[in-house]
């Protein structure tokens with residue numbers, strides 16, 4: 001919430017940002033903390049993806065994020081491309097108390113670097129930093145993985161709000177601001193035009 | 208007894224396009240609660256030989272709460288499936304208990320289920336609503352943004368969680384290739400909110416996942432892509448103008464409809480409306496889901512046409528669905544949108560299947576070409 005701000009000046013840039021990572025690592029919680037300043041002990045599991053927007057004010061510009069918070073369960077993997085397609089930035093989230101989620105995070109980074117937008121800005125977030133006593137992934141390890149792969153890393157806690165705004169602000173700073181209003185393009189699932197049985201009835205329902 | 212007048216009423220509302228459309232709250236005949244109750248009793252007794260028009264008319268009147276469990280179970284075929292394999296549910300639970308005692312591989316599935324039990328909030332909105340004297344408006348079943356503190360008694364809650372756990376674990380054991388997929392938790396929880404027996408909920412879930420939503424929960428989730436293509440095509444025929452607008456906004460059908468199909472509208476519609484929709488899904492054939500989806504496209508048409516960017520489009524769509532009256536939605540789905548026969552649906556799905564596999568292979572081609580050109584590989 002603290003990051004929300006009225007436009008600092010006339011220059012507003014809009015970017016698509018996607019969150020990826022294993023189920024229950026805290027993707028929705030990070031977004032909810034950032035957008036609404038809220039946290040819930042039991043956050044509803046995400047199906048498909050949820051969409052939210054939030055703005056970040058930098059010195060003389062405003063960055064508006066169009067955020068896609070995706071479902072983390074492995075089964076939903078095949079849906080992910082339609083959400084990260086054309087994304088200018090991605091936050092890959094893992095849970096510092098669960099090593100498997102770190103491995104899964106690395107796979108997401110790899111997939112984004114291969115199949116995502118070529119100039120995508122990727123952040124790796126080690127979430128649940130408030131649970132330090134249950135830690136299974138050391139920040140040094142994640143940091144060195146991140147620098148080897150040309151992405152940046154932060155530990156966060158959606159629960160305590162630690163580093164949450166900082167994470168989004170850091171991404172906002174890294175995004176290129178030379179071209180005004182970069183609009184993601186590309187081809188996703190286009191609604192198929194067909195002359196079906198239904199066509200006869202179309203008039204009745206249509207505007 | 209009521210059949211002929213019900214059919215007559217339906218014909219009236221169909222052949223008189225201007226008349227019953229707006230402001231008419233029953234969309235057909237006026238039902239007294241007693242007449243409606245009798246009609247459902249007759250329909251149940253007449254199964255499986257029931258005229259579809261007669262079901263439509265009764266659905267527009269509504270299913271009495273007390274009859275809902277039987278109506279869902281018997282019309283859907285779940286009751287018959289349960290009767291045919293009376294020990295299956297208990298056997299599955301035993302199998303689950305044995306395998307978790309021996310600490311075998313199911314643990315990943317079980318921990319995913321465990322993670323989600325408390326992250327399935329429709330349960331609270333449904334069960335808690337009447338006892339708290341709150342209208343079942345579903346305000347708690349909202350997506351992100353709602354959440355939070357448990358309400359209701361502690362033991363009530365743990366009992367509800369236990370039933371949800373058993374149903375999901377039994378299903379995962381029943382169908383290891385599908386196993387547990389998020390979305391099922393919401394469907395199971397919605398079923399449990401109405402059915403007293405967890406066993407009945409298990410059988411309904413089995414039916415929904417294995418027969419009605421074929422391929423939606425499979426490893427590739429191809430069924431979802433296929434149905435999104437079908438919905439896209441039908442919706443374009445229904446309103447070409449809307450389809451153009453969506454393209455201009457870069458809003459694809461899967462962005463709108465994935466949750467509809469994977470959760471069957473749980474926490475998309477208010478709870479009371481959800482029940483009306485499920486009444487139709489479970490009493491009618493497989494086309495009903497698509498007709499409801501098409502009706503939803505009509506509901507969200509106004510905000511979508513007014514939207515100037517993706518955010519407004521998706522936000523507007525979500526809000527309008529969250530305020531949708533179940534009776535009105537059913538009327539649109541059953542009376543206004545073009546009726547889709549089972550054969551039509553199958554034909555559309557064949558076409559959708561083609562599109563979906565084309566998409567999958569072009570994505571795969573991209574993956575391979577990028578992988579070849581990439582030196583990141585070695586970095587791991």
Ligand SMILES: Nc1nc2c(ncn2[C@@H]2O[C@H](COP(=O)(O)OP(=O)(O)OP(=O)(O)O)[C@@H](O)[C@H]2O)c(=O)[nH]1
Pocket residue numbers: 021022023024025026027028029030040041042043044045046047070071072073127128129130131156157158159160
């Ligand atoms: N202690 C602690 N718990 C957290 C934190 N962030 C999230 N959680 C909890 O972890 C659980 C999962 O959080 P979600 O935000 O729903 O996780 P997700 O990544 O969106 O999960 P999916 O939607 O299933 O992909 C919730 O119960 C949260 O309360 C955190 O920073 N610290």
Ligand SMILES: [Mg+2]
Pocket residue numbers: 027028029044045046069070071072
């Ligand atoms: Mg989530």
